[in-house]
Amino acid sequence: MRAAVIRGVGRRFEIEDVTVDDPIDHEVLVEVRASGLCHSDITVATTDMGVPMPSVLGHEIAGVVIAVGPAVTRIRVGDHVVAAALQPCGACRACLRGKLWACTNPGALDRHAEADPRLTGVEGAVGQLQGLGGFAEQALIHENQLVAIDPRMPFEQASLIGCAVATGGGVVLNIARVEPGDSVAVFGCGGVGLNAIQVASLAGATRIIGVDVQPEKLDLARKFGATDTVDSSRVDVVKAIAEITESAGVDHSFVMVGVPSVGDSALAVLGRGGTVYLVGGMSQGAELVLRPSPGESALLPYQLGVRGTWLGASNFYHDIPLYVDLYLTGRLNLDDLVSRTIGLDDINEAYADMERSATARTVITFPSA
């Protein structure tokens, strides 16, 4: 089968023939039908994060199950599935409490050392980032990372649920627990930010402020439920949000972009008791200045919080079917998230385009076999 392989940090994706092994134990072979292009994959491809190379990246996957290992119980051949970029062992204390992101034994999902590699390329074993490897025609994945979904769900929209939707929606529902009447600022209105906006709207937030530097993304933010938008390349975002909120500040401030100065702004726009949620990956060594006391944006007197987040603290076995349900009942807009579909061969060009343009999400689609 064909796969987009990264052979070293800073190299291009190379489309290669890769052999995928038969599923053993709890593994599931998925025919990939759609695979979303997330920013975090290009970060892994271009910066040294200790990911073993060569590797197949891609973690926003929707497809059809074509084979299962002998120990698989939750997934059947023919199921439509969405994958998640967490590797929950299913047995540790965190997993049993539903905190899949805090699993202490994610290595339990790897093949045992004596087994053949799952993927073999021209020069030997090829890794799969986070146990997935969605930039390929087929992906061999542990069943714990898969959720069967309603087959009426279209694959392109479904693929985005595993990351962009689970992250943006999850940080609002599972971590911030936004309530009716809350006010929200979302810094960065790409795939993750737009989902935070629309889920905050579903949760009943009355003031939802989208912040970005690209006018097209601010248009999308309004379409997804933002009540106000701020172009931070043109105006002082802290002043603008003070005006919008009549100096009250916001209850929740979500940082979707990995720019430390945005973290400072997100803190400065909080109202009393407000919290900043760091969602977008920051570069190594990035710092956020926190002042406990006194003065403006001081944590103690204003009772402010700063919270790191990962994949929306999702219990994806519950959350992915929830988002599918919200889509199928017309309450979650995923159609406007898919701004473009491409073939696997266009992946390098599409990532380059993403850096330049204001697209929400590009999705690779594969013709059904």
Ligand SMILES: [Zn+2]
């Ligand atoms: Zn992602």
Ligand SMILES: [Zn+2]
């Ligand atoms: Zn676990």
